[in-house]
Amino acid sequence: MTALVDACRHFATHVGLLADQLGAAELSDDDVDRVHSAVHQVFTAAGLAGALATGLRRHTGEQDCPHYNVLTDAEWAPLAEEGRHGRKAVYGCELQPGHAGAHAAHVQLLPGPDRFIWIRWDIRARELVTLPPCPAERADSDPDPRSPYGDEPAPCLLFEGHVGPHRY
Template structure:
C-alpha cells in the first residue's frame, strides 16, 4: 500500500515538472502524437490503480451514476479486432445513480454472433465479461417520424437482468 502511495507521489511530481518543460518548447505534429500516447498510458495506469484500489468518481449530473473505469492497452488489444466501437478514455457506469451492486459500462460489440462486452466493477473486483442485451423495448405508440430509426423498436441499452429502470 505504502509503495503504491509513494509511487503515485513521485510520479505526480515528475509528470508536473515535465509538463512545465513541455509547455515551454515547440512541438511538431509527431511530438504531439507521442505526448498524447504517453499521457494516455499514464492516465490509464493511474485510473486503473484508482479503480482497483478505491474506485473512481466524477461529476456527471444527477441522471448518471458518477462511477467510471478505464481499460488498459492489453485489455483493449483483445477487444479492438472486429469490434464495432472505438476505444474510449473513460467508461462511465450506465446504471441509475445510487443503484445497488456493481457498476457496469458497455465496452464493445464483437462479431459473430454478436457478443456484448461490458466492464463490471465494485471496490474490490473488476472484470470484463460478455452479457446478453436486455430484451425490453420501449412501448411508444407515437414514434418520432423524423427519427431515422422510427420503424425500429427502441431497445433497452443495458444488459439482461440489470437493476433499475430500462435505459433507451
C-alpha cells in the same frame, strides 16, 4: 502501505513536472501523436490504480452514476480489431445513480455472433465480461424521429438482468 502511498505521490509529482515541460515544448505533428499516446498511457495507468484501489468518480450531473473506469492497452488490444466501437478514454457507469451492486459500462460489440462486452466493477473487483442484451423495448406511441431505429421500437441499451429502470 506507506511505501505504496509515497510511490503514488512521487508518480503524481513526476507527471506534474512532465506536464509543465510538455506544455512549454514546441510540438511537430509527429510529436503531437507521440505525446498523445504517451499521455494516454499515463492516464490509463493512473486510472487503473484509482479504479482498483478506491474507485473513480466524476461529476456527471444527477441523471448518471458518477463512477467510471478505464481500459488498459492490453485489455483493449483483443477488442479493437473486429469491434464496432472505438476506444474511449473513460467508460462511465450506465446504471441509475445510487444503484445497488457493481457498476457497468458497455465497451465493445464483437461480431459473429454478436457479443456485447462490458466492463463491470466495484471497489474490489474489476472484470471484462460478455453479457446478453436486455430484451426490453420501449413501447412508444410517439417514436422519436431522430432515433436510429426509425419506427422500430428502441431496445434497452443495458444488459439482461440489470438493476434499475431500462435505458433507451
